[in-house]
Amino acid sequence: MTADFLGIRLFLPKGPVELSKGDPRPCPQCGSSEIKLGHLGKRRFLAAIEPWHGNQLVVYTEAGGQWKRHVLEDGMVNGHALAVGDLNGDGNDEIVTGFRGQGFQLYLFTPDDESGERWTRHILDAGGIAAADCKIADFAGDGRMSIACVGASTGNLKLYTPQ
Numbered sequence: 001m002t003a004d005f006l007g008i009r010l011f012l013p014k015g016p017v018e019l020s021k022g023d024p025r026p027c028p029q030c031g032s033s034e035i036k037l038g039h040l041g042k043r044r045f046l047a048a049i050e051p052w053h054g055n056q057l058v059v060y061t062e063a064g065g066q067w068k069r070h071v072l073e074d075g076m077v078n079g080h081a082l083a084v085g086d087l088n089g090d091g092n093d094e095i096v097t098g099f100r101g102q103g104f105q106l107y108l109f110t111p112d113d114e115s116g117e118r119w120t121r122h123i124l125d126a127g128g129i130a131a132a133d134c135k136i137a138d139f140a141g142d143g144r145m146s147i148a149c150v151g152a153s154t155g156n157l158k159l160y161t162p163q
Contacts, residue, residue, distance in 0.1 A: 003022065004052070005030055005051075005052060006031055019046070019060070020060060022048065022050050023050040023056065023058075029051045029054070033050060033052045033054060033079065034080065035047070035049075035082070038085075040111055040115075041092060043062070045061050046067065047084050053079060055076045057097045057107070058070065059072055059116055061116040073107065077100075077102050078099050079099045080098070081099070081100075081134045082095070083135055085137075087162070092114065097109070097134075098129065098134065100130040100151075101130075104153075105126050106149060107121050124147070125160070128154070129149055129154050131152075133149065134148065139159060
């Protein structure tokens with residue numbers, strides 16, 4: 001799967017299949033940037049930053065073979081960090097996203113239901129990291145998922161552990 005100015009495409013042996021055009025605005029405010037696959041129970045979703053290093057966090061939910069676009073956030077400046085994982089062990093993935101532009105913040109989005117259409121935004125870090133990338137894993141080896149993020153202009157690395 002890839003994301004670029006053309007949108008989101010899945011590469012198969014028979015060739016690429018378009019899943020979405022991404023942000024529908026004219027280029028250069030078009031397409032998608034980072035993309036991750038997540039799960040809400042057995043249901044799949046796609047999380048993307050749109051357009052390329054853009055201002056939106058978007059979730060795509062699958063219905064009838066089509067991917068429906070839901071904009072969760074549109075106030076990021078130079079969005080870049082995106083990670084998806086089950087942080088609380090409930091079988092539903094959360095989304096971590098951040099931006100490196102002015103007023104940089106790091107957000108955690110939790111699903112409000114298993115449809116993937118409604119989410120709640122939580123501020124994970126207000127101004128402490130200009131997140132360029134994040135990963136979700138069991139970094140401490142204790143069976144609990146944590147979030148590690150690297151900052152671009154802030155030049156830092158932060159580990160966010162469960163409370």
